[in-house]
Amino acid sequence: MTVRYERDEPVSEPETPILDETVLADLGASVNDDRSFVVELIEAFLSDGAQQVTAIDAAHAAGDAEALVRPAHTLKSSSATVGAMRLSATARDLEMRGRSGALPDDTAARVERLHADWNASSEALRTWVSGGER
Amino acid sequence: MTARGVALVVDDSRVNRLVLVRHLAGLGLEAMEAENGAEALELLRATPSAFDLVLLDVLMPELDGYETLAAMKADDGLRHVPVLVVSGVEELDSVVRCIELGATDYLTKPINPRILEARIGASLAAKHLRDLELEYLEQQRLLTETIERQKTELSRFLSPQVARLISSPEGEQMLAGHRRQITVAFCDLRGFTSFAEQADPEELLGVLGEYHRMIGDAIVEHGGTLEHFAGDGVMVFFNDPVPQDDHVERAVRMAITMRERFAVLSDAWHKRGYELGFGVGIAVGYATLGRIGFEGRYDYGAIGNVVILASRLSSQAGPNQILLSQRAIAMVEGMVEVESVGELTLKGMSRPVAASNVVGVH
Missing domain, CATH: 3.30.70.1230 (Nucleotide cyclase, GGDEF domain)
Incomplete structure (x- = not known):
């Protein structure tokens, strides 16, 4: 893997996949290939993740670095659980910014990126669910 | 089938809770859930003896993992319930802090079911020993209490010396x-x-x-x-x-x-x-x-x-x-x-x- 050091893309490399299906496969294998459980988990993620994105928007709009930390942290971890790796990386980046206590100017671009990742991940997960892929 | 034990899963993320509860069920453990530390403490304090294990997330609203852990360790009824801290790989600093606060062990997200099983097994064994010890101490206490009560009762009927003699080893x-x-x-x-x-x-x-x-x-x-x-x-x-x-x-x-x-x-x-x-x-x-x-x-x-x-x-x-x-x-x-x-x-x-x-x- 080539590591690029572009200023705008320090964390979520384009190579980071929107959906790492091996994560979903491993998850399925760990629960005796109970696909319905994986589907339930994805649905929980889609519904709760939307709330976290909204919370991140609100914290960003208010310029409240501290309020950004928790939803970004939760989104980082739950998206990684369902294989939404690029979204997880972007959420992690926002969590770190929140923890630093101040939101740099380019945070708006980062939040915009989060929305794009969220939409793409949701789309990919829904496709996975309806496609019956394993 | 009787559960091997009851675990309390404390995490603000429903996705994480679902995964943990599912894995716990696979290991024969019943699970209850709390969305934050405050909720967890409320459940634990209501029935301290009902829980054999707590899986605790660190970053949560209301009451975070550190505060929850500190409150548990300060509570005589909860001090001995093993706590496994569940955190991200990159939060090892917080893991160290949790161990210092008295956590039994830690798990990193995403959860690896094999590691979860091993850590839970060790914690439950320790908890089981502790429970046996507590049970034994309780029996001991009841026995001592009974003997003391008998001595008091006896001393109303007998000379105090005779009452003491009856309950002494050379009696x-x-x-x-x-x-x-x-x-x-x-x-x-x-x-x-x-x-x-x-x-x-x-x-x-x-x-x-x-x-x-x-x-x-x-x-x-x-x-x-x-x-x-x-x-x-x-x-x-x-x-x-x-x-x-x-x-x-x-x-x-x-x-x-x-x-x-x-x-x-x-x-x-x-x-x-x-x-x-x-x-x-x-x-x-x-x-x-x-x-x-x-x-x-x-x-x-x-x-x-x-x-x-x-x-x-x-x-x-x-x-x-x-x-x-x-x-x-x-x-x-x-x-x-x-x-x-x-x-x-x-x-x-x-x-x-x-x-x-x-x-x-x-």
């Missing part, structure tokens, strides 16, 4: 019977029989009650073992079951105390028209001591000539006399001032017995 041997030199003191009232004939039953019991309280206090003060009460007659012995080097002196001092206090009581009774006197007989000698009686009713008692001699001396004692046997006088010589009453012919004794009345102690 059985002592109760089975042993010989020892003791001092026996018999006390009774002069004129009690005619008083009992005249007085109302209530009055009689009232007078006896005052007398017994006075006698009882003096026995306890001097460390005597009360063998029995029978109406106005009281038998006390010394040097058993607790050895007392000064057993004769103790008996004499007890009798003098009783005589002094009796004077106060009899003044009051005299004003009510009752003429009662107090007499004591004290003898020293070997007796067989132990459990006497039959299944269903045993007393701790003394058998021997010394008992008979003390009893006979008491019968012979005039009002306010404390009669000492020859041997008793010899053993407190110099400590006690006595006056001879000559040789007494006592019922059941083949030869006359020399005795002296106690005037006072030096």
Whole structure:
């Protein structure tokens, strides 16, 4: 893997996949290939993740670095659980910014990126669910 | 199937909770869920014994993992519930802090079911041992409590010394019977029989009650073992079951105390028209001591000539006399001032017995 050091893309490399299906496969294998459980988990993620994105928007709009930390942290971890790796990386980046206590100017671009990742991940997960892929 | 245990999953992310609960179910554990530390503490405090394990996220609203952990460790009822901290790989600093706060172990997200199983197994084993220990301590406590209660109850019926003896390790041997030199003191009232004939039953019991309280206090003060009460007659012995080097002196001092206090009581009774006197007989000698009686009713008692001699001396004692046997006088010589009453012919004794009345102690 080539590591690029572009200023705008320090964390979520384009190579980071929107959906790492091996994560979903491993998850399925760990629960005796109970696909319905994986589907339930994805649905929980889609519904709760939307709330976290909204919370991140609100914290960003208010310029409240501290309020950004928790939803970004939760989104980082739950998206990684369902294989939404690029979204997880972007959420992690926002969590770190929140923890630093101040939101740099380019945070708006980062939040915009989060929305794009969220939409793409949701789309990919829904496709996975309806496609019956394993 | 009975669950191996009950775990509380504390995480603000529903996705994470779903995964953990599912894995726990696969390991035979029942799970309950809390969305934050405050909710978790509420559940834990409601039924502390219901949980065998807590899986605790660090970053949560309301009450975070650190605060929750600190609160659990400060709570006597929750301190021993193992806590596995669940955190991201990049949060090892927070893991260290949690271990310092008393967490049992940690797990990193995403959860690896094999590692989860190993960590849970270890925590449950530790918890199980701790539970056994607590159960044992509780049984021990109940047993001790029962013994203490029995001792308290027994001491209402028996002399405190005898009550203690029964619950002591050497009790059985002592109760089975042993010989020892003791001092026996018999006390009774002069004129009690005619008083009992005249007085109302209530009055009689009232007078006896005052007398017994006075006698009882003096026995306890001097460390005597009360063998029995029978109406106005009281038998006390010394040097058993607790050895007392000064057993004769103790008996004499007890009798003098009783005589002094009796004077106060009899003044009051005299004003009510009752003429009662107090007499004591004290003898020293070997007796067989132990459990006497039959299944269903045993007393701790003394058998021997010394008992008979003390009893006979008491019968012979005039009002306010404390009669000492020859041997008793010899053993407190110099400590006690006595006056001879000559040789007494006592019922059941083949030869006359020399005795002296106690005037006072030096």
